Amino acid sequence: MAAESGTRARTRRAIVDAAVTLLAGDPTASLGDVATAAGVGRTTVHRYFPERSDLLAAISSDVLDKVEAATERARLDDGPAAEALERLCQEYFELGDGLTLMFDTPQLANWSDWDEETPADRHFLHTVRRGHAEGSIDAELHEEWVRNLVWALLYTAWEHTRTTGTPKHAALTLCLHTLRKAIAP
Amino acid sequence: MAAESGTRARTRRAIVDAAVTLLAGDPTASLGDVATAAGVGRTTVHRYFPERSDLLAAISSDVLDKVEAATERARLDDGPAAEALERLCQEYFELGDGLTLMFDTPQLANWSDWDEETPADRHFLHTVRRGHAEGSIDAELHEEWVRNLVWALLYTAWEHTRTTGTPKHAALTLCLHTLRKAIAP
DNA sequence: CCGTTATGGAACATCAATGCTCCACTCGGC
DNA sequence: GCCGAGTGGAGCATTGATGTTCCATAACGG
Incomplete structure (x- = not known):
């Protein structure tokens, strides 16, 4: 909702998109895998989605x-x-x-x-x-x-x-x- | 292959059947859940199927x-x-x-x-x-x-x-x- | 070009699933 | 009814995912 800076918005998209692709193939993929697939550090994923469920909600x-x-x-x-x-x-x-x-x-x-x-x-x-x-x-x-x-x-x-x-x-x-x-x- | 005693054969069936039912609903169900669903102890499941993959192979x-x-x-x-x-x-x-x-x-x-x-x-x-x-x-x-x-x-x-x-x-x-x-x- | 913003990685604590062992108990089949 | 096969539970070590913190660094944007 709150407008995000261009950089943050782009990173967020990259993570969500990578997660969709990855989870479609293997719903049990780890967050580390998602981070790698998104070309991002695991820490960054956590910064955007504190818990796994937050990421799933965003994907949904x-x-x-x-x-x-x-x-x-x-x-x-x-x-x-x-x-x-x-x-x-x-x-x-x-x-x-x-x-x-x-x-x-x-x-x-x-x-x-x-x-x-x-x-x-x-x-x-x-x-x-x-x-x-x-x-x-x-x-x-x-x-x-x-x-x-x-x-x-x-x-x-x-x-x-x-x-x-x-x-x-x-x-x-x-x-x-x-x-x-x-x-x- | 090797003929199992009636008891063992029955227990094995109970575990496999319960696992099929349970995993169909949630492929990530734990072995403990399978044991409970089959009405046996977790130890018994391990006795029949040392590793998770052994159980999956049996199911398959x-x-x-x-x-x-x-x-x-x-x-x-x-x-x-x-x-x-x-x-x-x-x-x-x-x-x-x-x-x-x-x-x-x-x-x-x-x-x-x-x-x-x-x-x-x-x-x-x-x-x-x-x-x-x-x-x-x-x-x-x-x-x-x-x-x-x-x-x-x-x-x-x-x-x-x-x-x-x-x-x-x-x-x-x-x-x-x-x-x-x-x-x- | 400079400062804010965003990132990556290391390090650490936690937690749940797994795999394994031992031992007491009981239940089935002879 | 007896005896051994079969079982259950407690306990313990390991492993991998997760969540969290801190700091140095990169890059974005004005």
Whole structure:
């Protein structure tokens, strides 16, 4: 909140970004590892985030912000709901490691001020219901299932690029192709 | 391998089973927690598995065995490939915590004698190719993608029961419904 | 160019998980 | 019912992560 000097802001970003990347690969990575990855001394990490939980909270908040921003860019209220979800998928896909982290470390939400219900989440579920009403999304698939499905597909797509070396765009195509067919009525 | 006395075999099972359940929920659970969950002393756990890695190897081997057994029960070579995959999905779904554990702790494979290629995996990929050939599975979806997709759907289904309280059978239905549509040509 | 600001590293205390040992106890199977 | 296999708990050493302090130094910015 309080404006930070340019230097401090930059260092803070470096630490958070490095932590996201590192923790996405190994949620048990030590703070020393994070410091090294960020190109910073362990002492400096502690200066910004006195306790591990402080760092996790910062990460959580950072990723949630990005999710919110991505959700807005997807313009969920424009056009058919099914197409809106595909746009959202593309936006979320760009989140990369942040996505992976949120997917397999849901406890992360607890470290931040997240009450189960973010605006992005509400907007997502609302869009699915709109799809049900207008008939562009299979009515048998509950909102929550569709949300979980989207996250799982995105996670799978990233995993797919890591293990098979498939290029990002190809993985995204597979992901969207699969989603489109899965949610079609 | 060497035949164990009934008592030892039972204790060993209790520890492994408890560990699977516990680690599925929290991969960082301590050996003390595992001992408590298994209803045995921490000393006993060490007697059976001198190091943590020994326990992980045992778990890995145990789960892999169950996967192999489930794969055989699915009779992948009978009938259309798409239907075979649905049967497999139902069998895998029954693995419960073991499934969750393998999904979000892939490193587990390293602790056992797993060379990237289990018979079950080979059989699975082969079945997908059969589906491509006979036209019952969308040819645009590579074998590896379908495999990852199936695991992700199963994981999501379990997650769905945990977070929304949906009954198991309903989650499985959603899972199968989604899979069927996703892999259809 | 100079002073404030930020950093890195060393050193230290703490803590929890682990791995290991010993011994008394009990429970299972003959 | 007896005896040995199997168990549990207390205790102890080790290790790695964490959190904290202090000081010398680097670099940022006016």
